[in-house]
Amino acid sequence: MHATLSGEVVRAGERARERFYDSSGYGHPVDGGALELAPVEAAHLLYRGDLAAVEGPDGAAMDFRAFLSSAAVSEIAFLVYKDLRDRGFYLSPAREGWSDAPAARDAVDDGAVDFVVYPRGSGPWDDEVAHRVAVVSEREGVPADALGDLVLAVVDEESALTYLATEHREVSGTSETDLPAGVAGDLLSDRLFLWDPPAALYDAGFYGQPLDDGAGDVIQLSLLEAAYLAREGVLDVDGGAEAVVERGREVEGERFDRRLRVYESLRERGLVPKTGYKFGADFRTYADVDSVEDLGHSELLVRVLERGHSFSPRDLALDVRLAHGVRKEMVFALVDGDADDRDGVEWLSVTRLTP
Amino acid sequence: MHATLSGEVVRAGERARERFYDSSGYGHPVDGGALELAPVEAAHLLYRGDLAAVEGPDGAAMDFRAFLSSAAVSEIAFLVYKDLRDRGFYLSPAREGWSDAPAARDAVDDGAVDFVVYPRGSGPWDDEVAHRVAVVSEREGVPADALGDLVLAVVDEESALTYLATEHREVSGTSETDLPAGVAGDLLSDRLFLWDPPAALYDAGFYGQPLDDGAGDVIQLSLLEAAYLAREGVLDVDGGAEAVVERGREVEGERFDRRLRVYESLRERGLVPKTGYKFGADFRTYADVDSVEDLGHSELLVRVLERGHSFSPRDLALDVRLAHGVRKEMVFALVDGDADDRDGVEWLSVTRLTP
Numbered sequence: 001m002h003a004t005l006s007g008e009v010v011r012a013g014e015r016a017r018e019r020f021y022d023s024s025g026y027g028h029p030v031d032g033g034a035l036e037l038a039p040v041e042a043a044h045l046l047y048r049g050d051l052a053a054v055e056g057p058d059g060a061a062m063d064f065r066a067f068l069s070s071a072a073v074s075e076i077a078f079l080v081y082k083d084l085r086d087r088g089f090y091l092s093p094a095r096e097g098w099s100d101a102p103a104a105r106d107a108v109d110d111g112a113v114d115f116v117v118y119p120r121g122s123g124p125w126d127d128e129v130a131h132r133v134a135v136v137s138e139r140e141g142v143p144a145d146a147l148g149d150l151v152l153a154v155v156d157e158e159s160a161l162t163y164l165a166t167e168h169r170e171v172s173g174t175s176e177t178d179l180p181a182g183v184a185g186d187l188l189s190d191r192l193f194l195w196d197p198p199a200a201l202y203d204a205g206f207y208g209q210p211l212d213d214g215a216g217d218v219i220q221l222s223l224l225e226a227a228y229l230a231r232e233g234v235l236d237v238d239g240g241a242e243a244v245v246e247r248g249r250e251v252e253g254e255r256f257d258r259r260l261r262v263y264e265s266l267r268e269r270g271l272v273p274k275t276g277y278k279f280g281a282d283f284r285t286y287a288d289v290d291s292v293e294d295l296g297h298s299e300l301l302v303r304v305l306e307r308g309h310s311f312s313p314r315d316l317a318l319d320v321r322l323a324h325g326v327r328k329e330m331v332f333a334l335v336d337g338d339a340d341d342r343d344g345v346e347w348l349s350v351t352r353l354t355p
Numbered sequence: 356m357h358a359t360l361s362g363e364v365v366r367a368g369e370r371a372r373e374r375f376y377d378s379s380g381y382g383h384p385v386d387g388g389a390l391e392l393a394p395v396e397a398a399h400l401l402y403r404g405d406l407a408a409v410e411g412p413d414g415a416a417m418d419f420r421a422f423l424s425s426a427a428v429s430e431i432a433f434l435v436y437k438d439l440r441d442r443g444f445y446l447s448p449a450r451e452g453w454s455d456a457p458a459a460r461d462a463v464d465d466g467a468v469d470f471v472v473y474p475r476g477s478g479p480w481d482d483e484v485a486h487r488v489a490v491v492s493e494r495e496g497v498p499a500d501a502l503g504d505l506v507l508a509v510v511d512e513e514s515a516l517t518y519l520a521t522e523h524r525e526v527s528g529t530s531e532t533d534l535p536a537g538v539a540g541d542l543l544s545d546r547l548f549l550w551d552p553p554a555a556l557y558d559a560g561f562y563g564q565p566l567d568d569g570a571g572d573v574i575q576l577s578l579l580e581a582a583y584l585a586r587e588g589v590l591d592v593d594g595g596a597e598a599v600v601e602r603g604r605e606v607e608g609e610r611f612d613r614r615l616r617v618y619e620s621l622r623e624r625g626l627v628p629k630t631g632y633k634f635g636a637d638f639r640t641y642a643d644v645d646s647v648e649d650l651g652h653s654e655l656l657v658r659v660l661e662r663g664h665s666f667s668p669r670d671l672a673l674d675v676r677l678a679h680g681v682r683k684e685m686v687f688a689l690v691d692g693d694a695d696d697r698d699g700v701e702w703l704s705v706t707r708l709t710p
Contacts, residue, residue: 065550068543075543137545138632139606156632157577159546159564188423188430190492191514195420209514222512251494277493277511280673318635322673325680 003042004055005062005072010042011035012051020045025090025123028098038093039073040081047082076155077114080135083153083161084115087355089130090123091115103129112146114153117355131355133163141310144334147348151355154313162317165353168346171300171331173270173287177205179234185221187237187244190251192221194235201234206272206292222275223248223256224263231264255304262304262333265345276301279322282333300331307334307346320350358397359410360417360427365397366390367406375400380445380478383453393448394428395436402437431510432469435490438508438516439470442710444485445478446470458484467501469508472710486710488518496665499689502703506710509668517672520708523701526655526686528625528642532560534589540576542592542599545606547576549590556589561627561644577630578603578611579618586619610659617659617688620700631656634677637688655686662689662701675705 001019003012012020012027017035020026026045027037037045045051046064053061056070068075084091092099094113099105107113107129117131118124131151136142138156147166154162177200185192194201194208197219201207207225211218221229223244230241237244248256259282266273266285273283284298301323323330334346356374358367367375367382372390375381381400382392392400400406401419408416411425423430439446447454449468454460462468462484472486473479486506491497493511502521509517532555540547549556549563552574556562562580566573576584578599585596592599603611614637621628621640628638639653656678678685689701 065541065548068548069541075546075548137606139545154632156630157546157579158630158632159566159575159577160630160632162633186420186424190494191430191512193420193423193430211514220514222514224512251492275511275513275515277509277513277515277669278517278672279676280669314632314635317633318673318677321634322677322680325677 001051002055003037003051003053005039005042005057008039010037010039010054012037020050021124025092025118025125028092028124038095038098039067040077040093043067043073043078044081044085047078074135076137077135079155079159080133080153080161081115084117084133084355088120089117089355091117091133092124094132099124099129101127101129103132107132112150117151131165131353136313138313141312142316144305144309144311144332144348145307147311147350151353152313152316154317162313163353163355164316164320165351167349169331169349171266171269171271171285171347173272173285173289175206175270175272175286175289179205179229179232181233182236183229183234185226185235185237187226187239187247190223190247192223192226192235192237192244194219194221202292204289204291206274206286206289206295223251224260224273227260228264228267258306258335259304261335262302262345265333266302271300273302274298276303279326279328281319281323281330284328297327299328301326301328302331302333304333304335307336309334316350320352324352356406357410358392358406358408360394360397360412363394365392365394365409367392375405376479380447380473380480383447383479393450393453394422395432395448398422398428398433399436399440402433429490431492432490434510434514435488435508435516436470439472439488439710443475444472444710446472446488447479449487454479454484456482456484458487462487467505472506486520486708491668493668496667497671499660499664499666499687499703500662502666502705506708507668507671509672518708518710519671519675520706522704524686524704526621526624526626526640526702528627528640528644530561530625530627530641530644534560534584534587536588537591538584538589540581540590540592542581542594542602545578545602547578547581547590547592547599549574549576558647559645561629561641561647561650578606579615579628582615583619583622613661613690614659616690617657617700620688621657626655628657629653631658634681634683636674636678636685639683652682654683656681656683657686657688659688659690662691664689671705675707679707 003010012035014033026041027035094107104116107116112134113132114135115133116129119130133151133153135153148168150166152164183197185194208219208221227244229235272286272289276284281301282304283302285300286298320330332348358365367390369388381396382390449462459471462471467489468487469490470488471484474485488506490508503523505521507519538552540549563574563576582599584590627641627644631639636656637659638657640655641653675685687703
């Protein structure tokens with residue numbers, strides 16, 4: 001069977017259309033009965049032995065080895081294409097005209113997508129898309145704002161694949177506590193001590209940490225908790241909320257402001273954020289706190305990032321694996337670098353996927 | 356009981372010596388029968404109610420609240436001191452003359468140590484030291500070269516404590532494979548394909564990754580594996596080892612050289628390093644590989660760092676927790692930034708400790 005590489009397309013004749021498109025969803029048919037294949041699709045047909053060779057622009061015949069070594073096809077795209085085929089999926093490159101599914105057409109406009117993957121049993125002639133997949137090497141940075149409604153297929157340096165599903169989501173909970181105003185606190189170097197706080201502050205609101213487990217009245221507040229409670233009028237501290245925020249900036253820089261915005265946003269949505277330090281995150285969150293005595297399992301791990309952040313796939317893998325290991329969901333809270341808009345937090349969930 | 360703050364010491368009389376030192380290991384006795392307490396020890400006695408007040412240089416009496424709010428004592432040092440006392444330990448500040456134990460005297464010379472902790476049942480009048488403890492806030496950077504034979508007591512922003520034991524260690528294994536010279540490979544963009552390698556390369560040496568699980572002969576090598584095998588004379592590739600190393604630097608910068616030095620060092624010590632990508636690390640290692648068929652559990656997770664690296668306690672916590680969750684030991688491989696000395700790798704193990 002004759003196939004010729006021309007620009008970014010491999011052209012084959014009518015028999016190829018019947019054999020590869022109609023029966024297996026490779027390529028897309030063009031006027032006159034021929035079939036156009038993306039180079040990654042041709043590479044897979046070469047690998048399977050369904051094509052013997054592809055003729056290059058110079059007339060030379062390339063076998064699988066020569067074609068994969070050429071500039072026509074990315075080997076990491078091939079590895080992902082092959083893996084998804086091995087798993088029983090039909091898939092198309094996100095190219096204009098390659099698929100009729102509306103979601104596939106959107107994927108073409110969205111430059112981040114490499115492949116649209118159809119549900120098992122479906123193909124490019126159907127309307128449904130199961131996954132929009134972007135192929136990245138472990139070493140490439142991945143911009144946060146390209147993620148959401150996208151599966152990252154990460155190829156590590158030893159050619160193993162990990163799929164990470166990224167989704168925008170909302171977060172909400174039912175935690176709420178009425179607290180009196182004017183609770184006094186002392187600002188020490190990077191935390192506050194409350195020497196005689198109302199019991200509800202910790203017992204119902206889960207603010208702070210008792211100095212003595214179980215016993216005693218003294219509560220330690222983090223700077224974030226203190227800044228929030230001071231702004232809410234609950235906490236009374238020398239210099240007011242501003243003094244606490246200033247101290248936060250001294251010990252943590254601008255990161256403190258970003259974390260405070262996310263802390264406030266979580267509290268306003270009815271979640272209780274507590275430190276995620278032990279998990280290497282900014283927060284762990286509890287959606288439904290009535291009292292600390294009946295505390296359930298925390299559901300989310302939240303890491304605060306600037307919206308312009310670029311993820312290293314390695315760091316992403318670390319976060320997602322750890323969250324999975326402790327039965328929590330990893331959520332990234334993306335905030336603008338400068339704005340002071342509490343509603344401007346975007347929540348991006350990342351989980352491991354086995355397609 | 357009268358106690359007076361003077362400089363960095365709280366002085367108390369002879370009754371204090373009997374009551375606090377002889378029976379509970381606080382402070383250290385000085386000539387004339389008096390007792391000197393470090394401020395953190397005095398804070399703990401105030402907290403317990405064993406001291407009612409400490410007189411300041413201005414003659415004012417400070418209770419626990421006032422003393423803790425003063426500049427005389429660090430609240431995070433107090434939190435760690437209190438926690439170790441709560442756990443039943445006696446401990447001393449790492450100060451000249453505060454303890455007779457030889458290890459305590461070393462700890463004074465080593466500026467990184469804050470407390471020497473005695474085995475349960477022992478005290479400053481004995482010779483043994485169980486832990487050398489450094490107190491750090493979650494937000495402080497911790498220089499890698501200060502670690503080893505040291506327990507980090509990390510106080511997080513909500514005042515919870517985590518103890519991380521750091522030790523220098525050696526790594527070794529028994530993996531070894533005889534391989535023929537002159538195995539051909541093609542360098543693609545950031546990996547190599549070996550189209551007809553000897554079976555032992557993967558099956559016995561655990562180099563590379565088959566293109567097809569189980570079947571087929573094609574092996575993909577990472578750039579690190581290829582650079583090592585080319586230097587060893589096993590791999591034959593256009594441009595030799597230098598071409599592979601150059602490509603590694605192109606895609607990864609100087610980090611590639613550091614990782615290659617650690618890769619080589621691990622192989623030379625009889626361990627098989629494979630990518631630690633899924634764990635967010637540089638390598639996972641197998642100490643005793645005879646054949647891939649009988650592969651055991653990988654024992655270590657290795658992260659490569661420059662010797663001058665400063666750890667964020669949060670990142671440390673993330674690494675150590677993940678390693679613990681997958682039953683591996685977290686080891687940091689510290690290498691000099693510039694030197695090309697393969698033996699210059701220092702291995703630092705970090706594990707969680709419950710004192």
